Amino acid sequence: MELFKVGEIAKEVGINVETLRYYEKIKLMPKPKRIESRYRIYDVSDLRRLRFIVRAKELGFTLKEIHELLSLKIEKSSTCGDVKHIAEHKLDDIKKRISDLNSMQNILEKLIDQCTNEELSTDVCPILEVIDEKFQ
């Protein structure tokens, strides 16, 4: 069983120690076990959770949203409906994000292609075509 001190796990995921303490403070990360010296000790499940947090942040989710995503689990039969409801909401949001990112991808590919072919300049913003694809 692999264990990490705070500096080790922080380095592993590319954040710094203070940030990890901050995540603990706001309850995004659970309080870890301590050894006699009061040093924090993390295990692989902490590493997994932390990796998710870091990547979800890069994907543009707020810490609050990440917390909600991590809370999506069926703990008692009574909360099953709630979980489903929230998950459907998140799913909807994610589908829209994917769709809009796909539009951006298309535009960027077109733009790169134009650049490659040394086409003549335009004074417009190609990226704004994303909006044209989306609205009307």
Place this chain on the structure above:
Amino acid sequence: MELFKVGEIAKEVGINVETLRYYEKIKLMPKPKRIESRYRIYDVSDLRRLRFIVRAKELGFTLKEIHELLSLKIEKSSTCGDVKHIAEHKLDDIKKRISDLNSMQNILEKLIDQCTNEELSTDVCPILEVIDEKFQ
């Protein structure tokens, strides 16, 4: 030709007037024309740009990144290579985002399905499987 006062265009895209003034201050939005009273007057191209900004923000891009995306245009042949380079970078980032969001989508769909079938509880976080998909 449709024209808007600051309050009208702000309402149209769902931000408030101060935010729009802020975007102008940081040069994310261009300085608009003024009528005699010094009131700002916006047109449809401003609306288009503003809609892009708002959605890109929701997608998790910072205002700086949005500025870069909006600056991606071929103005002189000399900048063509630069534009291509930046666009390729952005494209790469966007592709990775889409891929990870797809993972999340799969997990959420599975979770919703489990909820629908009233399956038994688990004390784990289903969403963390996203990480398992990514790191072998």
Place this chain on the structure above:
DNA sequence: ATAATATCCGTACCATACTACGGAGTCAAG
């Protein structure tokens, strides 16, 4: 065994992205 490095904690500071305030001028409706 002692120096360098890591961790502890609380608190203060920082950047980004707004949001509110307040006094003055402008415009539109009754």
Place this chain on the structure above:
DNA sequence: CTTGACTCCGTAGTATGGTACGGATATTAT
């Protein structure tokens, strides 16, 4: 023709998500 809503501007305050500081212990390397 005035009253209420809108806009002007600068400046100050707020929320989120960290980052830095600094003195005290703990651990590790030489």
